[in-house]
């Protein structure tokens with residue numbers, strides 16, 4: 001079966017085959033990534049072939065200059081993660097037939113990460129975030145004897161199986177919308193790891209961890225875009241782990257931050273009026289006495305005003321709002337009143 005592959009090439013020395021396209025830039029928010037030149041190849045492979053089979057075929061038999069990174073070819077090592085048709089995937093797990101669109105499949109290194117050459121991208125941003133969450137246990141039990149081990153109940157580990165499945169491929173981070181505009185954000189894979197260690201009953205530093213993940217760039221900077229859930233090839237679902245960390249952090253008393261204030265203001269507004277009061281949401285999230293923070297939100301407010309998107313000055317309750325309050329009371333917890 002014939003497949004057409006369009007490969008985004010990048011060569012730091014600047015030399016390209018004459019058949020390569022003119023440089024093409026990425027759209028915002030990746031417009032600072034080096035432009036790629038696209039080269040088209042045709043390969044003859046069985047119908048069950050995956051994208052990585054095609055790339056290896058090209059490198060071995062058509063164009064030895066193509067740089068591709070891979071190792072296990074079994075969706076275990078994580079090294080073949082790349083953009084396929086504009087989203088993060090493992091090339092060894094992506095069937096060519098399923099990814100052929102308008103007669104071709106486009107592959108390239110993700111513009112959200114530094115590119116080294118062709119499909120090989122630099123993992124420094126990924127590992128920096130990984131190390132920033134202290135990805136190891138700080139044991140609270142005494143050090144076991146030479147023939148003993150740290151004991152933990154099976155049920156406690158069942159809770160962590162999902163996070164332990166991470167293969168550090170970077171698919172979630174390369175497509176994370178929050179990371180695309182804020183490289184200070186710890187990111188989905190690191191926060192999923194953070195939950196794995198904070199929720200482990202053997203760890204002695206749960207409180208310090210939750211405090212450090214609650215600050216700028218931490219759990220509250222996720223925008224719930226769900227890309228990490230969709231793109232993770234191992235079902236880690238980082239967003240779900242971030243939501244668990246948020247609950248743990250709030251329960252532990254880490255509430256003096258914009259994220260918690262934002263969630264509180266949102267819920268209070270819906271509870272009291274049945275709808276979101278967008279006019280007070282931003283000042284309440286920033287903190288009324290945070291003068292510097294309030295001033296920093298001014299440009300956004302002016303932009304909204306200019307675009308005619310300022311919310312109504314008078315915020316009305318919906319009819320029958322009492323029913324909404326009853327729901328909050330039935331759910332109970334933090335927002336019950």
Ligand code: SF4
Nearest residue numbers: 176222223225226228
């Ligand atoms: S849900 Fe959050 S962590 Fe996941 S990709 Fe979107 S912004 Fe990033």
Ligand code: SF4
Nearest residue numbers: 166167169170172232
């Ligand atoms: S969470 Fe999933 S997508 Fe992210 S690095 Fe781990 S395995 Fe890859």
Ligand code: FES
Nearest residue numbers: 072073078080092
């Ligand atoms: S080559 Fe190892 S995950 Fe694809």
